[in-house]
Amino acid sequence: MFPDQFDYYKAESVSEALDLMDEHSGEETELLAGGHSLLPAMKSGLSSPDVLIDIGSIDSMHGVSVEGDTLSIGAMTPYDDFIESEDARTHAPALVAAVEQVGDTQVRNMGTVGGNLAHADPASDLPAPALVSDVTLVAEGPDGEREIPVDDYFFGMYATALGPDELLTRIEVPSAGDAVGTYAKKASPSSGYAMTGVAALVETDGDSVQSIRVGANGVMDHGVRLEGVEDALTGETLDDDAIEAAAERATDGLDTDMFMSDLQASATFREQLLRVYTKRALSEAAEQTASPAAAD
Known part of the structure; x- marks a missing residue:
């Protein structure tokens, strides 16, 4: 399929991009970065911008420092x-x-x-x-x-x-300091997007969890923190029993009636996936925190 007709502009700086956005503020305008979401949407007719502003070549917006x-x-x-x-x-x-x-x-x-x-x-x-x-x-x-x-x-x-x-x-x-970071994902077999994805950032002091942040995407209409899991593990030992118990609290504070349901997975299945992939993300974190001791 082919997209509808549109005007194309290539911005060479942030200020030029902002000027173009202002100039075309009365029209349907989209910004083009990598294009992996926008271009398929345009080709399928889900998005039909009047103006496309390419910001991919702005040098000041590239790099890691x-x-x-x-x-x-x-x-x-x-x-x-x-x-x-x-x-x-x-x-x-x-x-x-x-x-x-x-x-x-x-x-x-x-x-x-x-x-x-x-x-x-x-x-x-x-x-x-x-x-x-x-x-x-x-x-x-x-x-x-x-x-x-x-x-x-x-x-x-x-x-x-x-x-x-x-x-x-x-x-x-x-800076994450000495914390380890993990991400466990159940990918959609058709798109590779996350039916459920759980990230964890865990710092331990000896055998106990000093700080922990856990979040999920693919479950609700936006990314969320899993505060019940964080509360369950703070100050605890990151062992199998603690991880199992914490994963059971993955839905604490979340309205499960608002979990997404689509052709890929029902809301009920996503709720089950959330517990499973929370456990996997935490288990990977436990393995990473244990590896220095194992090396000794």
Whole structure:
């Protein structure tokens, strides 16, 4: 299938992109990053923009760098560039674990970290690790830059705190320190998107859990924290019994009536998957925290 006719512009800078967005604010306008979500939607008729603004070549929105204890990810950084960064592996292990499971080589070469988070597909792989990594999303608009804490960012299906005149320019990640990060995913057999994906960021002190953040995507219309799991494991030993008990609390505080139900999986099945993949993400974290001791 072919998309409807549209006007195409290629922005070379953030300011040029913002000017183009303002100039065409009265028209249906879409931003083109990696294109793996937008272009199929245009070809199938689900999206028919009048104007397409290509932001993929804006140099200032590419790359991974570290300032102090903060990792900065340019919004247009391709997935593969991100996971090849040693700084990313050190500072953002949960995000790396998730990005490694995004699509295939072709998708990871073209798709972008910022494009994923701006699109906010509830079945994509980055909302949960972004939540557990406590990222800050930096947007630029007519009034300059503003920082959006990730806990205030996701509103619903494809809905975020980004304004219609704002551009996501970078993602800032505080250092994970000695924490380990994991991501366990039940992928859709047809699309590879997450029917359920669970991310965990766990730091231990000796045998006990000092801090833990757990999140999920693919279950509700936006990524969510699993606070019942976090409460169950904080201060506890990360052993099989504790993990089993914590995984049973995966739905604590969540309205299971609002779980997604579609041709891929019913809400009831997603509820079961959430417990199973919470356990898998935590078990992987336990293995990683135990490995240094095993090496000794």
